[in-house]
Amino acid sequence: MSPIDATDRRIVGATQAGLPFVPRPYHAVAEGLGLDPEEVMARLRRMLEAGIVRRIGAVPNHYALGWTANGMSVWDVDEGALPGLGPKVGALPFVSHCYRRPRRPPLWPYNLFAMVHGRDSGEVDAKVGEIAALLGSSARAHDVLVSTRILKKTGLRLARQEGAPA
Protein backbone atom coordinates (compact mmCIF):
# COMPACT_ATOMS: atom_id res chain seq x y z
CA MET A 1 0.00 0.00 0.00
CA SER A 2 1.30 3.42 -0.92
CA PRO A 3 1.87 5.67 2.10
CA ILE A 4 -0.01 8.46 0.37
CA ASP A 5 -3.23 8.35 -1.62
CA ALA A 6 -4.28 10.16 -4.78
CA THR A 7 -5.58 13.20 -2.90
CA ASP A 8 -2.32 13.50 -0.92
CA ARG A 9 -0.47 13.24 -4.21
CA ARG A 10 -2.46 16.14 -5.64
CA ILE A 11 -1.61 18.22 -2.57
CA VAL A 12 2.07 17.32 -2.96
CA GLY A 13 1.92 18.30 -6.62
CA ALA A 14 0.37 21.65 -5.79
CA THR A 15 2.80 22.54 -2.96
CA GLN A 16 6.17 20.97 -3.77
CA ALA A 17 7.34 24.12 -5.56
CA GLY A 18 6.21 26.25 -2.61
CA LEU A 19 3.21 27.80 -0.87
CA PRO A 20 1.56 30.92 -2.26
CA PHE A 21 2.38 34.19 -0.47
CA VAL A 22 -1.17 35.08 0.51
CA PRO A 23 -2.70 35.38 3.98
CA ARG A 24 -4.52 32.02 3.63
CA PRO A 25 -2.04 29.88 1.67
CA TYR A 26 -3.63 26.51 2.49
CA HIS A 27 -7.04 27.82 1.50
CA ALA A 28 -5.58 29.01 -1.81
CA VAL A 29 -4.09 25.55 -2.40
CA ALA A 30 -7.41 23.92 -1.51
CA GLU A 31 -9.32 26.21 -3.83
CA GLY A 32 -6.95 25.40 -6.70
CA LEU A 33 -7.57 21.69 -6.14
CA GLY A 34 -11.29 21.92 -5.45
CA LEU A 35 -10.80 20.53 -1.93
CA ASP A 36 -11.99 21.56 1.50
CA PRO A 37 -9.27 23.68 3.20
CA GLU A 38 -9.74 21.77 6.46
CA GLU A 39 -9.04 18.54 4.62
CA VAL A 40 -5.90 19.95 2.98
CA MET A 41 -4.58 21.10 6.38
CA ALA A 42 -5.50 17.79 8.06
CA ARG A 43 -3.70 15.83 5.34
CA LEU A 44 -0.59 18.04 5.60
CA ARG A 45 -0.59 17.57 9.38
CA ARG A 46 -0.80 13.82 8.93
CA MET A 47 2.05 13.84 6.38
CA LEU A 48 4.15 15.99 8.73
CA GLU A 49 3.58 13.56 11.60
CA ALA A 50 4.47 10.61 9.35
CA GLY A 51 7.68 12.31 8.21
CA ILE A 52 6.45 12.45 4.61
CA VAL A 53 6.71 16.22 5.04
CA ARG A 54 10.12 16.73 6.63
CA ARG A 55 9.35 20.28 7.60
CA ILE A 56 7.53 23.37 6.37
CA GLY A 57 9.35 26.64 6.00
CA ALA A 58 12.12 28.54 4.30
CA VAL A 59 14.83 26.83 2.24
CA PRO A 60 17.69 29.31 2.04
CA ASN A 61 19.86 29.52 -1.02
CA HIS A 62 23.40 28.73 0.15
CA TYR A 63 24.96 31.11 -2.33
CA ALA A 64 22.75 34.06 -1.45
CA LEU A 65 23.73 33.65 2.22
CA GLY A 66 27.43 33.76 1.44
CA TRP A 67 28.03 30.00 1.75
CA THR A 68 29.53 30.22 -1.70
CA ALA A 69 32.03 27.39 -1.38
CA ASN A 70 31.05 23.78 -1.10
CA GLY A 71 32.85 20.55 -1.60
CA MET A 72 31.50 17.05 -1.84
CA SER A 73 34.02 15.22 0.30
CA VAL A 74 34.19 11.50 -0.37
CA TRP A 75 35.96 8.92 1.75
CA ASP A 76 37.01 5.31 1.50
CA VAL A 77 36.21 4.17 5.03
CA ASP A 78 36.46 0.73 6.59
CA GLU A 79 32.87 -0.63 6.52
CA GLY A 80 33.14 -1.91 10.07
CA ALA A 81 33.98 1.56 11.36
CA LEU A 82 31.19 3.36 9.50
CA PRO A 83 28.29 2.74 11.90
CA GLY A 84 30.32 4.42 14.63
CA LEU A 85 31.93 7.18 12.58
CA GLY A 86 29.20 8.07 10.06
CA PRO A 87 26.87 9.71 12.60
CA LYS A 88 29.79 11.72 14.02
CA VAL A 89 30.57 13.12 10.57
CA GLY A 90 26.87 13.76 9.93
CA ALA A 91 26.61 15.70 13.18
CA LEU A 92 29.36 18.19 12.26
CA PRO A 93 27.73 21.62 11.90
CA PHE A 94 29.21 22.33 8.47
CA VAL A 95 28.11 19.00 6.95
CA SER A 96 24.69 19.25 5.29
CA HIS A 97 24.30 15.74 3.89
CA CYS A 98 26.13 12.62 4.93
CA TYR A 99 25.48 9.26 3.32
CA ARG A 100 26.92 5.81 2.92
CA ARG A 101 26.85 4.83 -0.77
CA PRO A 102 28.23 1.84 -2.67
CA ARG A 103 31.79 1.77 -4.00
CA ARG A 104 32.04 1.16 -7.77
CA PRO A 105 35.59 -0.06 -8.28
CA PRO A 106 37.79 0.64 -10.07
CA LEU A 107 36.21 3.97 -11.04
CA TRP A 108 34.86 4.89 -7.64
CA PRO A 109 36.44 3.66 -4.39
CA TYR A 110 34.57 5.91 -1.94
CA ASN A 111 31.72 4.80 0.33
CA LEU A 112 31.13 7.85 2.56
CA PHE A 113 29.86 11.17 1.22
CA ALA A 114 29.84 14.36 3.30
CA MET A 115 28.80 17.67 1.75
CA VAL A 116 30.86 20.45 3.31
CA HIS A 117 29.92 24.13 3.21
CA GLY A 118 32.06 27.20 3.82
CA ARG A 119 32.38 30.85 2.97
CA ASP A 120 35.46 30.24 0.82
CA SER A 121 37.54 27.34 -0.42
CA GLY A 122 40.08 27.74 2.39
CA GLU A 123 37.31 27.23 4.92
CA VAL A 124 36.09 24.13 3.06
CA ASP A 125 39.65 22.72 3.06
CA ALA A 126 39.98 23.33 6.78
CA LYS A 127 36.68 21.56 7.45
CA VAL A 128 37.66 18.60 5.31
CA GLY A 129 40.76 18.44 7.49
CA GLU A 130 38.54 18.20 10.56
CA ILE A 131 36.70 15.24 9.02
CA ALA A 132 40.03 13.60 8.17
CA ALA A 133 41.11 13.97 11.79
CA LEU A 134 37.82 12.51 13.01
CA LEU A 135 38.04 9.48 10.69
CA GLY A 136 41.75 8.94 11.40
CA SER A 137 43.18 5.67 10.13
CA SER A 138 39.70 4.28 9.32
CA ALA A 139 39.78 6.35 6.10
CA ARG A 140 42.15 4.92 3.52
CA ALA A 141 41.72 7.70 0.95
CA HIS A 142 39.58 10.73 0.25
CA ASP A 143 38.89 13.34 -2.37
CA VAL A 144 36.94 16.61 -2.53
CA LEU A 145 34.79 17.31 -5.58
CA VAL A 146 34.16 21.03 -5.94
CA SER A 147 31.15 22.08 -7.96
CA THR A 148 32.14 24.28 -10.86
CA ARG A 149 28.65 24.97 -12.26
CA ILE A 150 25.02 24.37 -11.39
CA LEU A 151 23.58 22.75 -14.51
CA LYS A 152 20.06 22.26 -13.17
CA LYS A 153 18.33 22.95 -9.89
CA THR A 154 14.59 22.49 -9.87
CA GLY A 155 14.25 20.76 -6.54
CA LEU A 156 12.49 17.46 -6.34
CA ARG A 157 9.39 17.10 -8.47
CA LEU A 158 7.81 14.06 -6.94
CA ALA A 159 4.30 14.33 -8.21
CA ARG A 160 3.04 15.80 -11.42
CA GLN A 161 1.70 19.32 -11.28
CA GLU A 162 -2.03 19.65 -11.46
CA GLY A 163 -3.07 19.77 -15.07
CA ALA A 164 0.33 18.66 -16.39
CA PRO A 165 0.22 15.93 -19.01
CA ALA A 166 0.60 12.43 -17.63
Added chain:
Amino acid sequence: MDAIDRRLVNGLQGGFPIEERPFAAVGARFDLSEDEAVARLKALREGGVLSRFGPMYDAERMGGAVTLCAMRVPEERFDEVADAVNAFAEVAHNYARAHALNMWFVLAVGDPAEIPRVIGRIEWATGLDVLDLPKLDEYFLDLRLSA
Protein backbone atom coordinates in the same frame (compact mmCIF):
# COMPACT_ATOMS: atom_id res chain seq x y z
CA MET B 1 18.52 41.85 3.82
CA ASP B 2 18.04 43.56 7.18
CA ALA B 3 18.05 42.20 10.72
CA ILE B 4 14.39 41.16 10.53
CA ASP B 5 14.96 39.27 7.27
CA ARG B 6 17.88 37.51 8.88
CA ARG B 7 15.72 36.45 11.82
CA LEU B 8 13.07 35.17 9.43
CA VAL B 9 15.59 33.15 7.40
CA ASN B 10 17.20 31.70 10.51
CA GLY B 11 14.03 31.15 12.48
CA LEU B 12 11.68 29.83 9.80
CA GLN B 13 13.58 26.87 8.35
CA GLY B 14 10.86 24.73 9.85
CA GLY B 15 7.80 25.11 11.97
CA PHE B 16 5.68 27.16 9.56
CA PRO B 17 2.25 26.46 11.04
CA ILE B 18 -0.57 24.57 9.38
CA GLU B 19 -3.51 26.80 10.18
CA GLU B 20 -5.84 29.16 8.38
CA ARG B 21 -3.64 32.27 8.71
CA PRO B 22 -0.07 31.01 9.23
CA PHE B 23 1.57 34.31 8.27
CA ALA B 24 -0.33 36.02 11.07
CA ALA B 25 1.16 33.47 13.49
CA VAL B 26 4.62 34.06 12.03
CA GLY B 27 4.07 37.80 12.33
CA ALA B 28 3.13 37.45 15.98
CA ARG B 29 6.31 35.49 16.61
CA PHE B 30 8.57 37.95 14.79
CA ASP B 31 6.76 41.13 15.82
CA LEU B 32 5.44 41.85 12.33
CA SER B 33 1.97 42.35 10.94
CA GLU B 34 0.53 39.57 8.82
CA ASP B 35 0.96 41.70 5.69
CA GLU B 36 4.59 42.46 6.54
CA ALA B 37 5.32 38.78 7.11
CA VAL B 38 3.79 37.88 3.73
CA ALA B 39 5.61 40.72 1.96
CA ARG B 40 9.02 40.04 3.49
CA LEU B 41 8.94 36.30 2.81
CA LYS B 42 7.71 36.93 -0.72
CA ALA B 43 10.55 39.40 -1.31
CA LEU B 44 13.13 36.95 0.11
CA ARG B 45 11.83 34.25 -2.23
CA GLU B 46 11.65 36.51 -5.28
CA GLY B 47 15.07 37.98 -4.54
CA GLY B 48 16.59 34.50 -4.47
CA VAL B 49 17.61 34.49 -0.80
CA LEU B 50 15.19 31.58 -0.41
CA SER B 51 15.22 28.89 -3.05
CA ARG B 52 11.83 27.68 -1.83
CA PHE B 53 9.20 28.33 0.81
CA GLY B 54 6.78 25.60 1.81
CA PRO B 55 6.66 21.90 2.66
CA MET B 56 9.76 19.80 2.06
CA TYR B 57 8.76 16.29 1.13
CA ASP B 58 10.67 13.08 1.75
CA ALA B 59 10.56 11.15 -1.52
CA GLU B 60 11.25 7.77 0.05
CA ARG B 61 8.60 8.08 2.73
CA MET B 62 6.12 8.88 -0.04
CA GLY B 63 6.98 5.58 -1.66
CA GLY B 64 9.33 7.11 -4.24
CA ALA B 65 13.08 6.88 -4.66
CA VAL B 66 16.07 9.17 -5.07
CA THR B 67 19.56 8.34 -6.22
CA LEU B 68 22.82 10.10 -7.00
CA CYS B 69 24.33 9.47 -10.42
CA ALA B 70 27.74 10.30 -11.85
CA MET B 71 29.01 10.40 -15.43
CA ARG B 72 32.36 10.81 -17.08
CA VAL B 73 31.59 13.23 -19.92
CA PRO B 74 34.16 14.15 -22.58
CA GLU B 75 34.85 17.89 -22.25
CA GLU B 76 33.90 18.65 -25.88
CA ARG B 77 30.48 17.02 -25.36
CA PHE B 78 29.80 18.51 -21.95
CA ASP B 79 27.13 21.09 -22.83
CA GLU B 80 25.31 18.77 -25.23
CA VAL B 81 25.22 15.98 -22.62
CA ALA B 82 24.11 18.42 -19.90
CA ASP B 83 21.16 19.45 -22.10
CA ALA B 84 20.26 15.81 -22.77
CA VAL B 85 20.42 14.89 -19.06
CA ASN B 86 18.57 18.01 -17.91
CA ALA B 87 15.76 17.29 -20.36
CA PHE B 88 14.69 14.40 -18.12
CA ALA B 89 12.04 15.61 -15.67
CA GLU B 90 13.35 13.02 -13.17
CA VAL B 91 16.66 14.94 -12.92
CA ALA B 92 16.21 17.23 -9.93
CA HIS B 93 19.71 18.71 -9.61
CA ASN B 94 22.73 18.51 -11.84
CA TYR B 95 26.19 19.83 -10.98
CA ALA B 96 29.44 20.03 -12.90
CA ARG B 97 32.25 18.92 -10.59
CA ALA B 98 36.02 19.03 -10.94
CA HIS B 99 36.83 15.31 -11.23
CA ALA B 100 37.17 12.63 -13.91
CA LEU B 101 33.52 11.92 -13.07
CA ASN B 102 32.54 15.45 -13.99
CA MET B 103 28.72 15.40 -14.03
CA TRP B 104 26.70 14.60 -10.90
CA PHE B 105 22.93 14.57 -10.84
CA VAL B 106 20.11 13.46 -8.59
CA LEU B 107 17.20 11.41 -9.89
CA ALA B 108 13.87 11.54 -8.07
CA VAL B 109 11.05 9.22 -9.11
CA GLY B 110 7.66 8.28 -7.77
CA ASP B 111 8.31 4.54 -8.04
CA PRO B 112 11.68 2.86 -7.22
CA ALA B 113 11.34 0.60 -10.28
CA GLU B 114 11.71 3.72 -12.41
CA ILE B 115 15.35 4.32 -11.36
CA PRO B 116 16.97 1.67 -13.60
CA ARG B 117 14.61 2.55 -16.44
CA VAL B 118 15.47 6.25 -16.33
CA ILE B 119 19.19 5.47 -16.05
CA GLY B 120 18.88 3.24 -19.11
CA ARG B 121 17.17 6.01 -21.05
CA ILE B 122 19.86 8.53 -20.05
CA GLU B 123 22.60 6.09 -21.12
CA TRP B 124 20.81 5.56 -24.43
CA ALA B 125 20.30 9.31 -24.98
CA THR B 126 23.94 10.19 -24.24
CA GLY B 127 25.85 7.06 -25.22
CA LEU B 128 27.65 7.27 -21.86
CA ASP B 129 27.69 5.05 -18.78
CA VAL B 130 25.87 6.26 -15.67
CA LEU B 131 27.20 5.28 -12.26
CA ASP B 132 24.29 4.72 -9.85
CA LEU B 133 25.25 5.58 -6.25
CA PRO B 134 22.11 5.10 -4.15
CA LYS B 135 22.02 6.07 -0.52
CA LEU B 136 22.61 3.00 1.68
CA ASP B 137 22.56 4.82 5.01
CA GLU B 138 21.88 8.40 5.98
CA TYR B 139 23.82 10.03 8.79
CA PHE B 140 21.23 12.64 9.30
CA LEU B 141 21.54 16.20 10.35
CA ASP B 142 19.17 18.85 9.21
CA LEU B 143 21.48 21.72 8.34
CA ARG B 144 20.09 25.03 9.46
CA LEU B 145 22.08 27.62 7.58
CA SER B 146 22.59 30.87 9.35
CA ALA B 147 22.18 34.10 7.44
